Amino acid sequence: MLVGTALAITYMFNTFVTASEFEEFVVEDYYENYYRLEDRLSKAERQGDDDRIREYTRSMERLKTKICKTDPEWVNCDD
Numbered sequence: 001m002l003v004g005t006a007l008a009i010t011y012m013f014n015t016f017v018t019a020s021e022f023e024e025f026v027v028e029d030y031y032e033n034y035y036r037l038e039d040r041l042s043k044a045e046r047q048g049d050d051d052r053i054r055e056y057t058r059s060m061e062r063l064k065t066k067i068c069k070t071d072p073e074w075v076n077c078d079d
Contacts, residue, residue, distance in 0.1 A: 027070050034063045034076075
């Protein structure tokens with residue numbers, strides 16, 4: 001059953017989604033995760049949770065790097 005589902009998903013992506021469309025979808029997901037983490041970081045800073053602050057900051061930097069590779073004009077990318 002899992003193999004059939006995987007094959008169906010693969011077929012759909014190969015048939016209906018181009019590589020650029022898929023990349024755009026992935027980058028949009030990165031944006032959403034980045035801003036979600038930004039909200040969590042703000043909350044952790046208000047609570048003084050240093051462990052979470054470090055965790056969220058690291059995760060945001062990784063996402064920022066991924067986003068900037070694809071969209072170097074993004075407002076948070078360094079010049």
